[in-house]
Amino acid sequence: MPVYIDISRCIGCRSCEVACQRVHGGSGHINVHFVGDSASVPIFCHHCEEASCTMACFSGALHKEGERTAFDVEKCTGCGLCQLACPFGVVRANKIAHKCDLCEGLAEEPTCVTTCPANALSTDFELASRRARSRAARAAAHGGKR
Amino acid sequence: MIKVDASLCLGCLSCSTVCPSQNIIRTQTGEMRSIHWKRCKEECDLCVEFCPAKALTLMPFDETVPEPDVSFDLVACKICGSRYATEPMLRRIESVLPANLQKDSEGLEWIRVCPVCRRNIEAERATRQMVLGRSRKSP
Numbered sequence: 137m138p139v140y141i142d143i144s145r146c147i148g149c150r151s152c153e154v155a156c157q158r159v160h161g162g163s164g165h166i167n168v169h170f171v172g173d174s175a176s177v178p179i180f181c182h183h184c185e186e187a188s189c190t191m192a193c194f195s196g197a198l199h200k201e202g203e204r205t206a207f208d209v210e211k212c213t214g215c216g217l218c219q220l221a222c223p224f225g226v227v228r229a230n231k232i233a234h235k236c237d238l239c240e241g242l243a244e245e246p247t248c249v250t251t252c253p254a255n256a257l258s259t260d261f262e263l264a265s266r267r268a269r270s271r272a273a274r275a276a277a278h279g280g281k282r
Numbered sequence: 283m284i285k286v287d288a289s290l291c292l293g294c295l296s297c298s299t300v301c302p303s304q305n306i307i308r309t310q311t312g313e314m315r316s317i318h319w320k321r322c323k324e325e326c327d328l329c330v331e332f333c334p335a336k337a338l339t340l341m342p343f344d345e346t347v348p349e350p351d352v353s354f355d356l357v358a359c360k361i362c363g364s365r366y367a368t369e370p371m372l373r374r375i376e377s378v379l380p381a382n383l384q385k386d387s388e389g390l391e392w393i394r395v396c397p398v399c400r401r402n403i404e405a406e407r408a409t410r411q412m413v414l415g416r417s418r419k420s421p
Contacts, residue, residue, distance in 0.1 A: 144412050169405035175412060177405040191378050194334040213332040214299035215292070220367050221375045223386060224404050225397030231299050 138183040138203060139238065139246050140263070145256035148176030152248035152257060156236075159247045165226070165236040166248050178248070178257065181205060181226045181236035189235070192221030197233065204238055283343045284319050284329060286350040290337035293317065293354040293368035297329035297338060313365055316353040321345070335374075359396035366396035 148168055156164035166180040183205045190198045190205060197211035198218055209232060216229035228234040239246045249257045284297075284306075293315055298306040305320040306329060323343055330338045341347075356365035357372055375393050376384065386392050388407075392400055 141408075143408050144416065167401070169401060171405050171409040175405075175409040177408045179401050179404055186380075186383060188375075188379050188383055192375055195332075213296040213334065215294040215296040215332075215334045217292075217294065217334060217371060217374060219397060220371055220393070221379065222397070223383070223392050223400060225400030228397075 138259070139180065139236075139249055140258050140261055141178055142256050142258070142263070142267070143175055143177050145254045146176045146178060147254045147256075149253065151251045151253060152178050155247040155251035159239055159242050160237075163234055165228075165234060179224065179226060180248070182224060183236070183238070188221040188223060189218040189227050192217040198227075198235075204240065205235070206240070207233060207235055207237060283322055283341050283347070284350070285339045285341045286319055286352065287337045287339075288350070288352045290335045291317070291352050292335045292337070292370040292374055293352065294334060294371055296332045296334060300328045300332045302326065302328065310356075313356055314353060315356055315368060316351065319350045321347075321349055335370075357394070359399055360394045361399040362396060364396055364398070 146168070148170060150168045152166050153164050153168055156166045166178050169177045169179050171177060183203060187198070187200060187205045190200055193199070194215070194217070195211045195213050197208045197213070199206055199208070212232045214229065214231045214233075218227045218233050218235075219229040221227075226235065243250070245259065246257075249259055295308050295315075295317065297319075298308045298317060303322065303324055303326075305322040305324070307318040307320065309316045309318070321343070327340055330340060354368040354370070357367050357369050358365055372393055379393075384391060384393060390403070395403070
C-alpha cells in the first residue's frame with residue numbers, strides 16, 4: 137500500500153524527511169519541496185503500477201511485489217538506469233539505487249506516515265475524499281457555512 | 283583482461299562500481315564522462331556480468347593490446363541545462379519504455395529532463411492542483 141499525500145495539510149516541517157533518514161541509516165527517500173510561498177510538497181516514490189524503473193532495471197533488482205515497487209540490493213549493479221527512468225525523479229542512484237521501500241521489514245507502517253504531525257501522509261487512498269465528505273456534512277449541518 | 287565494444291557501452295559506470303580492484307577508472311568533468319579500462323590480470327568477471335549492455339568480454343592477457351578508453355558527452359537537461367546522463371543511457375530508456383509512458387499527462391517528454399527538474403515539476407503541479415481545489419471551495 138503506497139503512501140498518499142494531502143498537500144493542503146502539509147506544514148513543511150520536514151519531520152517525514154528526518155523520520156525516513158532515521159529508519160534508513162541516514163539516507164532518506166522523501167524530500168519536502170517548497171513551491172514559493174504557496175505550498176510544501178513531500179516528493180517520494182509513487183510505487184507506480186506500470187513502474188518505469190522496473191522496466192529499465194536489467195538485473196531484476198527493482199521489481200513489483202504486489203502494490204510495492206521493491207528493491208533487492210544484492211542484485212543492484214549501480215548502473216543508474218532506474219534514476220533516469222523515473223518520471224518523478226525519486227529514484228536516486230549513488231553506486232546503488234536508493235528509493236522508498238515503504239519501511240518494509242523496518243516498521244509496521246511507513247515511518248513518514250506515523251511521524252507526520254499534520255496527518256498529511258497516509259496509506260489510505262480514500263482518506264482525503266472521506267475528509268472532504270465529512271467537511272461537507274458539517275457544513276450542511278451548519279447552514280452551508282464551512 | 284577486458285575487451286570493450288565501445289559501440290555497445292552506455293557509459294553507465296556499473297563496471298567501475300563493481301570492480302573490486304579499481305581497474306576501471308572513471309573521470310567526469312562538467313560536460314564529459316570518460317571510462318578507462320586498465321589491463322587486468324584478475325580472474326574475475328564481475329564487470330562482464332554486471333554490464334547492462336553486454337559490452338564487455340574477457341580475453342587472454344596481452345600486453346600489446348592498448349588499454350581501452352570510451353568517452354561520452356553528457357546530455358543537457360532541456361529545462362535547466364545541467365548535464366545529467368549519457369546519450370546511450372537515455373536512448374536505452376527510450377527503447378525499453380512503452381511510448382505512452384514517455385510523455386506525461388501534459389505532453390512533456392520527461393526522459394530529456396533531469397531528475398531535479400522532474401521533482402520540481404511534480405511539486406509545482408501538485409501545488410497548482412491544490413490551489414485550484416481551494417479556489418473552487420471558496421465562495
